[in-house]
Amino acid sequence: GVASPWSYRKGLADFVRLRAELSEELYVIVLVGLTHNQIRSLPTGILGISRTQSVQELAAFYSAADVFVNPTYEDNYPTVNLEATACGTPVVTYRTGGSPEAVTSETGIVVEQGDIAGLSNAIQAIEGKRKGFFRDICRAHAEESFDKWKCFHRYIDLYNTILDR
Secondary structure, X not given: OEOOOOOHHHOHHHHHHHHHXXXXXXXXXXXXXXXXXXXXXXXXXXXXXXXXXXXXXXXXXXXXXXXXXEOOXXXXXXXXXXXXXXXXXXXXXXXXXXXXXXXXXXXXXXXXOOOHHHHHHHHHHHHHOOOOHXXXXXXXXXXXXXXHHHHHXXXXXXXXXXXXX
């Protein structure tokens, strides 16, 4: 998970609950963007990393993950979902605001808010697929749907269509 700042609304407590659902032998939970106090208070089995200002470092975190989990309770259109997908990492997220809009059935799984068992099941379902299955699909989706130049041209086309009416 990645957030800054981390709080209840970003799903920090849900990651703590998720830790109890997943095998510590099979899964490592890594949270990026925590304060030093939050890192000290994490339970065993959750690795906390303080906020980074490096785009390259953040991209490396996303790319190293097998699954990106975003249990947000309040978000419009979270860029963390877009960033993870752009790095080839499938997303598991709550059905919150615009969060599901960035996820397709090929690039991740959406579960209901607060459904910790649903998060766990989604993570395991993604992990059960062939390694690397998602990388190319996620990258292709990000390039098609989130590329700023393609989006810019789509907006211009839309505005021109509206103006022509």
